[in-house]
Amino acid sequence: MNIVDLIEKKKRGYSLTKDEINYIISSYMSGTVSESQVAAWLMAVCFKGMSVEETAFLTEALGKSGKVINFDELSSKVIDKHSTGGVGDKVTITLIPLLAAAGMPVAKLADRGLGSVAGTVDKLESIPNFNTNLSTHAIVNQVKNINAVIASQADDLASADKRMYVLRNYIAAVDSDYLLASSIIAKKIASGASNIIIDVKYGSGAYKDSPEDAVQLSKLMVEVGKLVNKSVTAIVSSMEEPLGRAVGNALEVIEAIQFLKGEIKKGDLAELTYAIASTVLLQMEMFDNSKEADLYLKSLVNSGKALEKFRELIIAQGGAAEVLDNYDKFTLPSFKVECESKKNGFVQIINAHNISLALKELGAARENSSKPIDLSVGIYLNKKSGEYVHKGETLYTIYSNSEEATKAAQRFCDDAFSINDTKPPVNNLIYKIISSKEEDDDV
Numbered sequence: 001m002n003i004v005d006l007i008e009k010k011k012r013g014y015s016l017t018k019d020e021i022n023y024i025i026s027s028y029m030s031g032t033v034s035e036s037q038v039a040a041w042l043m044a045v046c047f048k049g050m051s052v053e054e055t056a057f058l059t060e061a062l063g064k065s066g067k068v069i070n071f072d073e074l075s076s077k078v079i080d081k082h083s084t085g086g087v088g089d090k091v092t093i094t095l096i097p098l099l100a101a102a103g104m105p106v107a108k109l110a111d112r113g114l115g116s117v118a119g120t121v122d123k124l125e126s127i128p129n130f131n132t133n134l135s136t137h138a139i140v141n142q143v144k145n146i147n148a149v150i151a152s153q154a155d156d157l158a159s160a161d162k163r164m165y166v167l168r169n170y171i172a173a174v175d176s177d178y179l180l181a182s183s184i185i186a187k188k189i190a191s192g193a194s195n196i197i198i199d200v201k202y203g204s205g206a207y208k209d210s211p212e213d214a215v216q217l218s219k220l221m222v223e224v225g226k227l228v229n230k231s232v233t234a235i236v237s238s239m240e241e242p243l244g245r246a247v248g249n250a251l252e253v254i255e256a257i258q259f260l261k262g263e264i265k266k267g268d269l270a271e272l273t274y275a276i277a278s279t280v281l282l283q284m285e286m287f288d289n290s291k292e293a294d295l296y297l298k299s300l301v302n303s304g305k306a307l308e309k310f311r312e313l314i315i316a317q318g319g320a321a322e323v324l325d326n327y328d329k330f331t332l333p334s335f336k337v338e339c340e341s342k343k344n345g346f347v348q349i350i351n352a353h354n355i356s357l358a359l360k361e362l363g364a365a366r367e368n369s370s371k372p373i374d375l376s377v378g379i380y381l382n383k384k385s386g387e388y389v390h391k392g393e394t395l396y397t398i399y400s401n402s403e404e405a406t407k408a409a410q411r412f413c414d415d416a417f418s419i420n421d422t423k424p425p426v427n428n429l430i431y432k433i434i435s436s437k438e439e440d441d442d443v
Contacts, residue, residue: 003033003041010044018057025061025160035167042164042173050178052220056227059182063189063228065160069107069136071143071192078143079106079280080193082184084217085119087205087352087359088242092120092150093256094273097310099280100148101300107143108150109157109191111165118249118365118373121152126250126330126375130319140192146312158190175207181221188230196225196232197280199272202431203240205352211236211431218434226436233283235276236431241350241385244269248364248378250330251399257324260307267384268429274298275430283435333376333399337406341395345419347385354416355379358409362400377401379413386424 001023010016016024024041027033050058071078079099083089092108099106110120110132121132132152134142142149153162161183168174168183188196198221201207202214218234225232244267246255258264259273278293287293300306307324314321323329359365363374380397383389396413400406 003027003037007037007041007044010041010048013048015051015054016057021054021057022061025058025065028164029065029160038164039167039171039173042168042176042179043171045178046173046176052223053227055178055182055220056224058178059185059224059228060189062161062164062182062186063158066156066158066190067136067154068190069139069157069192071105071107071140074105074143076194077105077284078191078193079104079195079197079284080108080188080191081106081197081199081276082188083199084180084184084201084207086201086203086239086243087356088244088247088252089199089201089239090120090123090244090246090252090256091199091269091273091276093123093253093310094259094269095276096148096150097260097313098273098277098297098300098306100146100313101305101309102277102281102286102297104147104280104284105143106148107139107191107193108148109153109187110150111153112366118359120150122373122375123249123252124150124319126253127314127323128320128329128331130314131317134317142316146309146316148309148313149317150313151317153187153190158186161186161190177217177220180207180217181224185221185224185228185230185232189228194231195280195283196230197276197283198232198234199276200234200236201239202236203238203352204354205242205356206239211238215432215434218432222434222436231283231436233279233433233435235279235433237272238427238429238431239352240427241352242355242381243272245381245384246378247355247359247381248362248399249373249375251378251380253323254327254330257307257310257327260301260310262301262304271429279433331376333374333401335398335400335403335406337398337400337410338382338394339396339398339410339413340392341383341389341417341419342391342414343419344389344391345421346388346423347383348418348420348422348424349385350381351416351418354412358398358412358416361408361412362398362405363402374401377405379409383417386426388423389419
């Protein structure tokens with residue numbers, strides 16, 4: 001085989017065989033093809049697409065390009081959750097302790113962020129000494145001991161995917177459905193999970209602009225999951241505005257802790273966390289209906305069991321569990337600026353993309369994998385859509401380490417808020433649930 005011929009074949013829109021895709025990935029890892037050649041093939045995929053079968057071939061090749069975690073007797077029960085990313089999305093941090101407290105073994109392989117938002121690994125590393133760089137042996141033992149682990153993708157897990165993810169970011173090939181689907185599910189093959197829950201976002205703060213586009217990606221991932229023998233459930237949810245009120249690494253962890261303490265009972269963060277957790281319990285046949293599942297999950301939060309599971313997870317991964325009781329244990333920023341509303345009215349929408357640009361100005365996100373980020377800074381949304389604000393009342397609060405960055409972030413935040421006299425309609429946070437086990441569910 002010849003890489004130039006395979007680039008040409010895909011450029012002309014033809015499907016590649018399993019052997020041809022395996023050749024590309026193995027040659028990429030061995031160094032017998034160049035980064036520029038793989039980049040050319042990735043761009044051809046972006047323009048010409050792939051069949052479901054091709055996507056499954058790529059998924060398996062990426063997933064098996066390194067070690068695959070083996071949970072032995074737990075393998076059929078292990079769950080992994082993924083989100084396609086969004087502004088203020090800290091659901092992994094609320095969900096994993098909740099599912100673990102419910103008796104579900106959860107092995108989450110998480111990422112650092114690239115682009116306009118940080119990743120789950122970045123957020124958790126705002127907890128002093130929290131270690132996400134775990135060996136496969138440590139991951140297996142932790143799941144067996146406490147039912148939960150959140151670890152970064154080690155170099156020896158889905159190695160080709162980790163390398164290709166950085167390349168895709170450099171060449172603007174991150175948002176291809178075929179490459180997204182193969183990358184996400186490849187990580188889950190490597191993680192050893194058999195039951196995969198994927199939160200597929202749409203809106204101004206997501207890769208997908210419309211719910212229809214998100215559904216298309218979701219269906220592709222469910223079909224690929226079938227072909228690689230994984231149970232995949234996709235929950236299509238809105239990212240038109242930031243999720244929750246806190247945006248920024250340490251701030252988001254604090255908000256997740258507040259949820260686990262039972263202090264956040266309503267709002268989009270609670271709604272999405274319970275919806276995903278309930279879906280998992282139904283998929284695993286622990287309950288017959290979502291009402292019973294919701295009541296059980298809320299009892300785990302209200303009793304403190306979910307918070308204690310998070311405490312166990314933090315301690316198991318070397319972190320300072322004192323942050324659960326004293327938020328001052330987080331590194332604090334130098335400036336806190338309360339920004340007032342310039343008018344009376346109802347908040348109509350908070351544009352998630354603009355908030356993400358404000359985060360970048362503050363230094364809470366990175367453009368490339370080698371750039372450090374500031375884990376202490378962020379934005380707190382004192383008012384959310386549907387809430388009334390008076391002129392002069394605090395609309396949002398900026399936490400910053402630079403006066404110049406604060407001013408730049410404030411410009412983006414001011415543009416993000418839309419306010420007028422009419423109370424906006426309540427929009428559904430969850431658009432659709434798509435499962436390999438059942439027909440699509442409209443919500």
